[in-house]
Amino acid sequence: MFWRRKRKRRLTPRMMLLELVIKTRSYASRLNMIANRVRLTYMRTKDESLLKLLQDILYVQSALEILAVRLETLATVGLIAREELQIAKQVLAHTRETHGKIQPMIDSILLELENATTAIAAETSMEFELEEAKTKLEPSINMILNQAQAIAEEKLKELTQNNQNP
Secondary structure, three states: OOOOOOOOOOOOHHHHHHHHHHHHHHHHHHHHHHHHHHHHHHHHHOOHHHHHHHHHHHHHHHHHHHHHHHHHHHHHHOOOOHHHHHHHHHHHHHHHHHHHHHOHHHHHHHHHHHHHHHHHHHHOOOOOOHHHHHHOOHHHHHHHHHHHHHHHHHHHHHHHHHHHOO
């Protein structure tokens, strides 16, 4: 008998975007588990450096959650906009630049997501313009980063209040 070799199907850009959403949510969940471990260690030791580490982890987690929602909305609508992909790439790059050094795993997570975003853009023949990202898209990028910071601070406040009232 002859077996037909199955062709490897190429993923559509929408499917690639959905995969990116799943990866982003998965990594946000993984960061939540790491944050819980750091929080428990902080509760035992009361080391202030762990509190800073916890804040950084919560910031990255919040940024990933916000991006996941935005990308999932794009995938649901079925629209892959260059501006939205560029915003996602810039947010990932900025987060990696500022918070990627806290743990090698976080740096590799952010780099993988950034590369996946670039792959989607390449598949759809989109080009990222660096100058446009710095001027036209800067308000959107700053809004996402500010939201992530506010969410991280609120989560940190909740976690530290819970630690004081066991």
